[in-house]
Amino acid sequence: MSLPLLIIICAVLGYLIGTISTGYIVGKIYKLDIRDYGSGNAGTTNAFRVIGKKGGIITFIGDFLKSFIPLMVMKYWIFKDHPAMYLLLLVFGIACVLGHNYPVWLKFKGGKGIASTGGVFGAVDHWLFLPGALIFGGLIFITKYVSVGSLCVSLLFPIWIAITKTGDPYYIWLVILSCLFTVSAFFRHRANIVRLLNGTENKVGQHVAVCPPTAGDSDADHKEQKLEE
DSSP states (O other): OOHHHHHHHHHHHHHHHHTOOHHHHHHHHTTSOGGGSTTSSOSHHHHHHHTOHHHHHHHHHHHHHHHHHHHHHIIIIITTTOTTHHHHHHHHHHHHHHHHHSOGGGTTOOOOSHHHHHHHHHHHOGGGHHHHHHHHHHHHHHHOOHHHHHHHHHHHHHHHHHHHOTTSTTHHHHHHHHHHHHHHHHHHTHHHHHHHHHTOOOOTTOOOOOOOOOTTOOHHHHHTTOOOO
């Protein structure tokens, strides 16, 4: 099978798998649409705030594994000896993150892609687990801002790829694709960046009261209940 066709297949499959929204599914189990509360997205941080610790952990694990497991299968079985293995892994990975962020089934209203990006990092190179976890967790612990940890850890991937994959025949494309993960993270967190600069970003531990609108509430009243992530 030609490389262009493999790239297309990986991109399509990655996007479709990425559209499986763990946060949305968990929210439905709790009889709510997580996108109607908090920041309005279906990601891990909002799941923690709206559903609680259990829902947040399940959402993180689900979103992490939906990229990690397929990529591990591709890396150690399907494309094990393929010269463009890492290129195909990154194509699948970025497509999976985009599917998570913009799921067609949910009118393109998904999460911010950090958990799924973490799954890609871990599958592409296991050595990224420790530094990634230390940067992400350490910055959240120090600053109390999830967005700071998310943005900073996203910068690690292209740097890591640029340093460790110099001998790959598709090196330039690997660097370009790895940069897309960082671009995606910053784009999805653009509102968070503005709030960080203004000193109004929400810190870890803030929760959202799940109060569906009553018959007398207008849509505007209900939207005011949302707490920006």
